[in-house]
Amino acid sequence: DAGITQSPRHKVTETGTPVTLRCHQTENHRYMYWYRQDPGHGLRLIHYSYGVKDTDKGEVSDGYSVSRSKTEDFLLTLESATSSQTSVYFCAISESRGSSHNEQFFGPGTRLTVL
Amino acid sequence: KNQVEQSPQSLIILEGKNCTLQCNYTVSPFSNLRWYKQDTGRGPVSLTIMTFSENTKSNGRYTATLDADTKQSSLHITASQLSDSASYICVVSAITGAGSYQLTFGKGTKLSVIP
DSSP: OTTEEEEOSEEEEOTTOOEEEEEEESSOOSEEEEEEEOTTSOOEEEEEEEETTEEEEOTTOTTEEEEEEETTEEEEEESSOOGGGOEEEEEEEESOSSOTTOOOEEOOOEEEEEO | OOOEEEEOSEEEEETTOOEEEEEEEOOSSEEEEEEEEEOTTSOOEEEEEEETTOOEEEETTEEEEEETTTTEEEEEEOSOOGGGOEEEEEEEEEEEETTEEEEEEOOOEEEEEEO
């Protein structure tokens, strides 16, 4: 998985609790992304980062926040988890966002269940 | 609105047989189209990338075609193997200006290869 790890890989939590997912890369890529994948939907972008402390919203950012204090780490936080946030979350990385051939490399995913 | 539609949603074929997966898109302005393979419990992995000027590209037993005029792409798998069982995701990139791009993901086709 191209030097990308996600932790935890599985998590079960209760509604209303805070949850933080971590993505760690060893490729020194500038761009990092968080997606969610749900049945009946394609991968949907939650947030992305284009550098340390530089982040922006994706199409489904409500209820999520992110932080990037180091090049290699990108954190996704659910401040107060809801059942609608039950999903599989994927982290991805890319060297740049400006190249038309730029490939995103995906991590192994985190399966989150909110009861 | 940019959209990517894949068909069929699911497909079951016998080992050794060929199959073709379809992708229709309405993404504009078009930059490139990728096919990803996603094994169960794993992140997507890129198989091929096609730009506007390319009609066909092969990667082993996988052959992708692109018709930019009709905005259609196909992924043909030859002599299928059990390891081809996976979801295949079509991802189209649109140029959004300022040297950046936006990805639109299809919902995927789930392929099952049976002995």
